[in-house]
Amino acid sequence: MHAELVQERGGAHTGAAIEMHGIGKRFPGVIALEEVDLVLARGKVHALMGENGAGKSTLIKIMAGVYGRDAGSINIGGREVALRNPREALAEGIKVVFQEIALISEFTVAENIFLERHPVGRAGSIDWKKIRAESAALFERIGFDVDPAARTGDLPVSQQQMVEIARALAHEARIVVMDEPTSSLTPNEVALLFKVIRRLTDLGIAVLYVTHKLDEVFEIADTVTVLRDGRHISTRPIGEHTHDTLIQDMIGRRIDNLFPRSRGHAKGDIALSVKGVSTDAKLDDVSFEVRAGEVLGFFGLMGAGRTELAKAIVGFDPIRAGTIEVAGRPLKPHDTRTGAGLGIGLLTEDRKGEGLMLELSVQQNMSLAALGAFSRAGFVDETREKAAVQGFVDRFRVRTPSLNQLIKNLSGGNQQKVLLARWLMRGLKVIVVDEPTRGIDVGAKSEIFALLDRLANEGLAVVMMTSEMPELLGLSDRIAVMAEGRITAVFDRDAATQENILNAAIA
Amino acid sequence: MTSESLSSTRKPGTAFGLFADRSQIVLIGILAALCIAISLAAPQFYSEANVIAILRQCALVLIVAAGMTMLLICGEVDLSVGASLAFVGCIGMDVINRTGSLTLGVLAALAFAGTVGLFNGIVATRLRVNSLIGTIATMMMLQGGVFLYTREAVQNHHHLPSFTGLGAGYIGPLPIPVIIAAIVFVVAFVALRYTTFGRYLYAVGASENAARLSGLRAERLKLIAFVVTGLLVGVAGMILASLMNAGQPTAGRGFELTVIAAVILGGTSLSGGRGTLIGTLLGVLVLKVIDNGIIILRWNQDLQMVVPGIVIILATWLDIVRRRADAR
Amino acid sequence: QNTPKKIGYVVNYATHEWYQNVIKGMRDRGQQLGIEIEVKDANLDVAKQVSFAEDFMAQGVDVLIITPVNEEGVAPLIRRAKADNMPLVLEGNPVKGMTTMVAICDYDTGYHAGVAAGKYAKEHLGGTAKVMNVGLPLLSATVLRSQGFMDGIKTEIADATMVHDLDGGGNPDRALEVSSAALAQNADINIIYGINDNSSLGGLQAWKAAGKSQDGLLVVGTGGEGLAFINAMQNEPSYKIEAAMFPEKVGFTAVDAAVKVFNGEEVPEHIVSPTAPMLGEDWKKFYSVEGTTRSVNWDGINGVQAPDKCMKTAADLKQ
């Protein structure tokens, strides 16, 4: 489909696919973009980078017709285009993989692939056969193994992300935009994705690629544009960049050590003890202990059961068997309140579904778990609450015009910071973090690591579920590997290597 | 800036800011316009007798609406309040007749109404039945149940003056129902606005999962909101019984719609997480002033359905327009 | 003479006390004659009423009695019953194409109560009559009662006026609410008329809640079906007149009519069931009360003469 299309549209795989000049966008209290230029070349991968809240997603949404722009012009193939709504953008061949998953969870995977235009057969009826067959073919072609007839909402986040990517390929596209597509992908899937991207560029399609992962940029991008505070900082061929120059452009300063290895967290008493925990769905006899001041990293392939374990041990999900003790005291299963009371909390991987209260303010979101601490006889002391929230906003550099901003208006990374602050404000004995740096920029990432590291040094037990090797190896004192709902191996930090971890994960 | 929950756009310091935020401007405007227009056309409108009549009517609705506001904020709804209102009056009256004690009667009424709330809460949170349909079912059961309990109005055989006072009495210039409503309002206002309980209700309504994960017992909070609503129906039911001097099994028809209309007119969101009691108060006042004004103006009473319908839509639309303008 | 085995009654509003007593009268008469009476309640839903009549026809009852929720809304039903050869008796209001109807005369009921009220006003209220009508425009029957009341009172007091014409919904709480507003608008009335007991009592409660004395006030209720009016007549100094409509008698008569129709006997189009205004202690002639049970004094009721024809019917309203 693409091949014919591109040929027919003029063949040449070079030249500008889209030119954006002087783009400006403001939200109440925020200047999200100011005088931003971006030119995408056909058949090239253009990376867009910047801190959380730099304006990347906003720029993309303007391309996609989601937001109108306050200033600037957009040219496609030499024509100025308005892009007033998503339909117009789609008609121009702009396909976007959004940062937040944009699928209908009740629909099958196949239907989601064809959401933009259902193919119809005789008499205008939807051709379901064709939908199934073509999505199966598409998945086969890109080597993505998922049942097109599955209900999308039943898939793990990572697979949904892949579906979303596949969707961008199902239709004729001239420009494919990906906003942090790999934030929840496994290494295998990332490799798969890169293969797909190369295919797209071979067909002359322009790719705009947003990520916080520097390694990816160096692997896939031809050109990099950096935004900071809504302004255009630089656009350079990737060859002119090193890690350091990129970071320098992004955050305006250097970061020497991304994953601090402040060695040897002093271990204290057993903070969390999990014995023989099983659930109806997946977990099978999981046991482990974490001591105060220790960081226990959990690794596993997609669907290994880490998220489920995380939810079970904080009391969110019911368990079928087993016991959980926090600092020697038993946690009542399926009751987050005793969990929080005992001092265990979870930073979820599903921000929208389980973390954020979208219609409430930054302050209300952040102080939720700690509200009891700011209250006397049930009355909230708003002055203290505000001071504490402001403290965390400053410390984490949460970009928000005010504490009363609705959290849904914050960029993804800033939302994550607010959620982390929610627990840190309360003060815990054990924090369980599930993909804690998903969608977080390098600067914030290293801040969060430094923070977790410091908290561990102060005696907090950290259970970290992560799919990122550097994170895992950088911060963990011990590493537990899961597969199929069981713990298959536990390594001491010094014994752990990428190879033996991956071997245990496949087992 | 579209937040209208809690502290968002409230301007501290000014007296106005303490009691209302900008989302209420539209309603205040409508209320003022209505009052002025009706007063000009019919001066009886602001006569003491009429003001008291309006306030007494508002009191009944407001007492229940305070609970309903909490329920809607935490994402639930209760359509059984009208049917419960009738039942409560019959039970309260019956118990007073049998025991000769107002206290016991009121306690029985509260116990019954609280149990209805508890039942609704359990159906919604434990059986996970959507509260819209669950409470329609409760409404049917109560409508049937009240006639099983009594075929006819339970008459006042005790002639306790304190009972009559509940609905028709005064403390100073203020009717007792109005005082009770004021107390309920203030307590509910403070609870929603200044306590952790109130904040938790907003949180549960905004995202039940997020609230649970943050250590809140979402189901328990909802259950409490159901029980509070139930208890308030108990209070209103006793006042109504006193006003009618009988426990009337046929009372309360359509009361649930009046209450819900007032609450949503006050800007409380049906999807949970948003709403204020001040808004509810204004909603109740607007609806009852319209109702009263049509009689005072001697208009066709069929307009008592048409005009509130128009005002509800209009007020909501004006509020949307205002918010859009604010966002600029 | 044959007796039907089973009579089906589709009532419009069974939970209302008036119809409870109609049903009671039917059951009593049915027992005497050895007829099974089965009741389905439309609960004020016109669509449901048609459905239930259908159900009865499918079930195979011998005679159908219907109290229409709305008299226009059962016309097709009557046509279908005829096509089905199903004998049918209406209760309440006349419908095009019906064979026979058992009903009280609503207008006459109001009228005689009005006359009684007029006399009372001449004697005790200084000959003036300023009426607050707590009405229910929704139903033609209740509209007739209010009209009859005003026409009746005017025969005694020619310059009687209706100060307020209210829609009290027939509910106690709504009646209370609208009466309160009306009294605030203009409290210069001395007679409260209610189209049923809920309405008259709602009006009276509004009067009391406004802090007014019952001296110089007359309250007139309609129905006389439950204990509420007895309680009021005993405890409220102003509650002096109740227009009794003897629902038990209506039920009783309806069953007799059903038997006749079943046998194909000639029946008048309108079989009138009697009503009478009750003043003061009059009610004791018809009812006796023990605790909370009320029993019928058939001799008393059978002694009330019913007119052959109503002075005015719903059909007259349309002109």
Add this chain to the structure above:
Amino acid sequence: MPQSLDAAHPVPPPAPAAAMLKALFRRSEIPLLISLLVVIAFFSIASDTFLTTRNIANVLGQSALAMTAGIGVAIVFISGEVDVSVGSLVAAVAIPLIVVMNATESLFLGIAAALALGLVVGAVNGYLSAYLGINSLIVTLGTLFILRGGVYLYTGQTAIPDEAMLESFFQIGNGRLLGLLPYPALIAFVLLLAFAYVMRHRPFGRQVYAVGGNPEVARLAGYSVKRVKFACFIISGLLATVAGIMLASRLGSAVHVAGLGFEFQVVAAVVLGGVSLSGGIGSLFGMALGVLILSFLSNGLGMLALATEWQLVVTGGIIIAAVAFDEFKRRRI
């Protein structure tokens, strides 16, 4: 997609039997169907007049009103909005129907007038909700009140009788196919199949699901969320009109008190039928089962000569039990 791949990839192989069973059970229709069968079985045993062809045909006819209006309300629910105005609309549309028929003696013109009113009301509901963004519960609660008040004002609170007495009009609500199946049942059934087809097999139907499931995603996929919702309200207005016409025929007049509380009945049936209030979930067949359960309940309890108060109590209890059962199944599997 490159042609070379197309041929090589047929439809994926069917899922194994266990998975199919599981998929089947996740469908919310199954518990409903079981509930319906239980209700029918129970009354068949308890009453000897229940399970007769005539009675079953009657119930199907009686359920037709709620089913017809329910299709529209369910579609609006699926699109993520609500419509409670149907209770007044069924009464309101009878007025132009009867008035025009009385004046012109033409069934066709009468129906056209009724549909015109339904269209206008649907369009107003849709415009206010979808385009002005006013919460649809508020809008349709408003129109519920306004229409009822309007009916009372126009008729002066009396019914308007059908004076044209057209046989064709009488037959719509009272006639029976082959003397057995009431026409309303037939009409409702045909509409149900047609709209079920639309919802499942036409792009528009899928757009409705998408818009209700996630409006943001739908917008990103290029749908006009507003237009889709607007169309749903119009459909609902027109279907309520059809229900209103059938009702008017059964009543032989425009009755001012017709349809009081009908909105509760329909909403209860729709929600009982598994259509989610939050949009995007539910099927028209589920809705139809919900309507049938409530209709058979009402009929069966009537057959048992149960007093109204007990009927109310039992119906309420069964609604809770059925929804709880559905919810329980959904969580278990």
